[in-house]
Amino acid sequence: MPLNTPRRQFVKGLGATAALATVPRGVHAVTGGALPARARPLPLAAVRLLPGPMLDAVLTNTEYLHRLEPDRLLHNFYTGAGLPPKGEVYGGWEGDTIAGHTLGHYLSALSLTHAQTGDSESCRRVQYIVDELQRIQAQRGDGYVAGLTRKRPDGTIADGQEIFPEIMRGEIISGGFDLNGAWAPLYTIHKLFAGLLDAQHYCGVSNALPVALGFASYLEKVFLALSDEQLQQVLACEYGGLNESFAEFYARTGDARWLAVARRLYDQRVLDPLMAGRDELANFHANTQVPKLVGLARIAELDGDRERAGAARFFWQRVTGHHSYVIGGNADREYFFEPDRIADHITEQTCEHCNSYNMLRLTRRLYGQRPDAALFDYYERTHLNHIMAAQHPETGMFTYMTPLMAGSAREYSTPFDSFWCCVGSGMESHAKHGESIFWEGEGGGDPVLFVNQYIPAQAGWAATGARLRLQTTYPHGADSTLEVLTPGSDGAFTLALRIPGWAEGFTVKLNGEPVAPLLEAGYALVTRRWNAGDRLALHLTLSLREEVTPGDASTVALLHGPLVMAADLGPASDVYEGMVPALVGEAPLEKAVQGDSGTAAYRISAEVARPGALSLVPFYSQYERRSAVYFRRFSESQWTEEEAALVAAQRAERELAARSVAVIHLGEMQPERDCNLTSEISYPVVYRGRHGRDARMQGFFEFDLPVVPGELILQATYWGGERRRKFRILLDGEELARQELEAPQPGEFMTVSYPVPEPFTRNRQQVRVRFEPIGRHTAGPVFGIRLLRPSVAGASS
Incomplete structure (x- = not known):
């Protein structure tokens, strides 16, 4: 089913079950319409992860960030300004005309790491980088500060600033990723802006915003020199979320000039259909588009533009419901395809990590505007099954694609010679696993704290003075407990526990006694005057289930709660030459046997699995293994007819691959x-x-x-x-x-x-x-x- 399946049916059913419970003294079910109209996440610095896979990922990522040398990432910034570099340029993309994009990601990752863990070394590095950028900017004298380069028509490599006077004269040579010989220069600049904004916000670096605004003024002059038609030519080249950066400049300064630039950075070819409610995404490069919609959503927050807000929400609905794989990622070989054609695109080039990184940013933005648990059903699925799959837990390296084709294995970056876009977004993703666990209601009314992700963590809620601790066996197990460590000065507030859309049943207990919570917008709400030591426990019914692939009922995926399950097909070091696994019979999951109680591990016998018995494990954990995620479903008669054809076709594919x-x-x-x-x-x-x-x-x-x-x-x-x-x-x-x-x-x-x-x-x-x-x-x-x-x-x- 689509990832954004309406939740009303399951909420109605579960509400009847919950109503049978006895309400303990001091607990009352709040009245309808209790959820606030808006929400905001608790500050990242107010949340500390407790031991578990998410904290492990943050610590592994921090170690990698500390291995990188800021001076090497600054190499092209120095040389472009005529200053001697302090370190050799890194390899991979940093040695190409997109050089400099990693520095922006790195600034963000360091800043987020400081907020998430309190790591002082991260902020020390941020301050050093911003100081050097300020020095480089002063050397140039016109506000420009970037590390990108360009390839001239004669093939020589030069400083990337050369392209902007050409563009201002109307000499624009623009393609999907090339602008006057530079590789996506505005995309690179957006990453730098985002890093500088994060440096100010999370590390309090006072000179970060002035550096960014100086560069923004330079770009503003470039854009003002262009007609609307010429600007559309420029925007035909990937520009990341540059509109979001300018909107954020407006939010932090109050200067309306920046909002005017943000609104003008609007790619008509892609955004006009979305504004009109039309899905024309097929054959567009996916990650080029997602940040544009994040920017539209941010602009709409600032100026109340309902049309832009509607376009961002429509895009999210279409992508999550009609263009996304079961792990939450999207696109085949980086491009959107026709809606509901997932089964035709299960390849080794699925799910670019950056796409999911940006889709989660869009989800957060939309959730803040209108809290709804359905948004976090998607967020949780993508976070657990794609983001967590993209970082190797031992080496800290990252995938570009997360392949879903049966028998494929993941390929990871190298520490110093890759620096793909997905290395940059990977650095950020694994610096902030606590950013979306807890949200607070924004606006009037009684205080409400949403629990949107079940990740072990401790949090301080400044609005009430309360401190809380979340312990959980989820997603492998079924239980989560939220303990009130200190209730704050008043102690009266509402706790809203997200009930996942897939849940077949749930129970809520307060201090061991059943509770009848109000159910609203996918949340179980409990309101009371809380005391230190109060424990609110949620138990969810977890079981193995099938999920039909949009557009093809004969192709299914298997899930245990929020976890996508994969057939383990052996070590990545071995070549997989077997058939694509299939399920045969009317109810094959009835033959599935779960491993130890409370674990997400199953075995399906050869009676219903073809070509043999299957061991199912969480997909994200298959770091060094080959997997199958999608399974064809056959009746016994269909399988008899199909088996010979499947064997012949797969043999032909293997023979072609062997000869290639x-x-x-x-x-x-x-x-x-x-x-x-x-x-x-x-x-x-x-x-x-x-x-x-x-x-x-x-x-x-x-x-x-x-x-x-x-x-x-x-x-x-x-x-x-x-x-x-x-x-x-x-x-x-x-x-x-x-x-x-x-x-x-x-x-x-x-x-x-x-x-x-x-x-x-x-x-x-x-x-x-x-x-x-x-x-x-x-x-x-x-x-x-x-x-x-x-x-x-x-x-x-």
């Missing part, structure tokens, strides 16, 4: 960078859900492919209904083939094989593949490249 030397997904950011793609007059394209690239007249695109000795086959995939195209394919400057397309196979994609003679691979480890048009034609679009060995029989496939 390299596979390149053209038109996608990271794969193109991995193969060192360069191009001129060439553009990424999307057609029928597939990404590709073409080269227009006088243009080209070229990339590296690894090779092995001997004859090979180069396969290229095209759209079979293409209008006339003529182009050449070259290997290391020598013509391999000429291709002409003119609707050879209308209505379907087609793959063409080109034999690669042995001389092309002799004494080489890689070749440079180039596609270039002939005459006034277009090369491609090409929707994928595969280099493979000939079949065993020597045929050319």
Whole structure:
């Protein structure tokens, strides 16, 4: 079912059960409409995590943050300003034209770590970095301070500030991720702004906001020089949540000029349909869009713009209900696809971590505007099953994608040579696991404290003076207890416990006695004058259940409470060559046997599991294991018919994979960078859900492919209904083939094989593949490249 399934049915049923309980003396059920209209989280510094996986993740992350050297992250900031660097530049993305984005994430992560743990070293580093940025900004003299670079048309690398005078003159060359030769420069700047804002908020660094506002003034001049049409050209390149940053500048200064900039940073192509209530997300790069909606929601908070608030909420509903996998993540190979087509996109490239990081930020923003437990049903699921899956608990390294294809394994960053976007968002995610456990009602009325996540923690509630401690066996077990350590000066307030939407039943007890709480918007509310030592206990009914995949009732996932369960398919170090597991029969979960009581572990016998018995464990914990998360459901008769076809199809896929030397997904950011793609007059394209690239007249695109000795086959995939195209394919400057397309196979994609003679691979480890048009034609679009060995029989496939 969609992740945002309406909650009214289960609330109605559970309310009848709860009403049977006896209400202890001193407890009263509050009247309807008791929930406040708005809420805010308790400050992160007021929450301390208690021992458990979340605290372990924070401590592991802190250790990694302390291993990083601020001077190395500042390298390009120094050199761009003409100052000598104090450390060598890091590798990975920090060695590319997006350099500097990690520093912004790092500032945020350090600031959050200080708030979450009290770590003084984190704030010391924050203050040092901001002081250095202030010095660098003064050296430049115009407010600009960034570490990004740009690649000039002649191929040389220069300081990224060069692009802004060009843009102001109307010389704008913008694509999905490239702006005048710089990789998503406004995205990079947004990360720096966010880091500086966090430095001020969490560490109290007084010069952080002035540095940010100085740079904001520089950008304001750039934007003011552009017409609305020119600005839309600029915004066609990923700009992160830059609108949110400018809105926050307004919130902290009261200067309306910043809100005006924030409102103008509005990508019409993406946001207009959402404002009109239309889901046209398919084929858009997912993480490029989510921060824009976070920004819209923040702007709406500040100026009361209901239309923008509605667009942000509509986007959240569509993504969580129609574009999200069972673990809460979204997108295949970074892109949204058609709604309710999850089952068609269960691949090894699912669920970019940044997407979920930003979706949780949007969820928090929407929850603060209108508290509803359904929002935290999604938040909890994503936090437990995706965010926790993305950090290796021993090394502290991070995933980019979290693969859901059966038999796939996670790949992690390296400490000093990755610095992907998901490394940056990973640093932040695992610095703040206590940020959304407790929320307080905002506005008039009696004090209300929401418990939205069941994570062991202790909190101080400044509004009442109360201190509370939450202990729990959740999510593996069913019990959570909230103890009032000190009730505060008055002691009269409401505790609102979130009852998850999946719950089949629950009980609430106060000091061991049953309570009949009021149920409202997914919460069990108990109001009284609390005493020190009072204990409010929640027991939830946990069981293994199926969840149907939106759009395909024959594909299901299995969950234990909020935990997505995975079939353990063996160590990541071993190649998985088995079949995709399936469930057969009318009620296969009746054959599931739970492990020790209170654990999230099950075994399903071979009587109903195919090709054999399955061991089910929480998906997030499969750090070094291969998993299956989605299962096809068959009746006995269907399985008999399908088994032979499944075996044959999977055998063909394995054989193709075994023969493959390299596979390149053209038109996608990271794969193109991995193969060192360069191009001129060439553009990424999307057609029928597939990404590709073409080269227009006088243009080209070229990339590296690894090779092995001997004859090979180069396969290229095209759209079979293409209008006339003529182009050449070259290997290391020598013509391999000429291709002409003119609707050879209308209505379907087609793959063409080109034999690669042995001389092309002799004494080489890689070749440079180039596609270039002939005459006034277009090369491609090409929707994928595969280099493979000939079949065993020597045929050319």
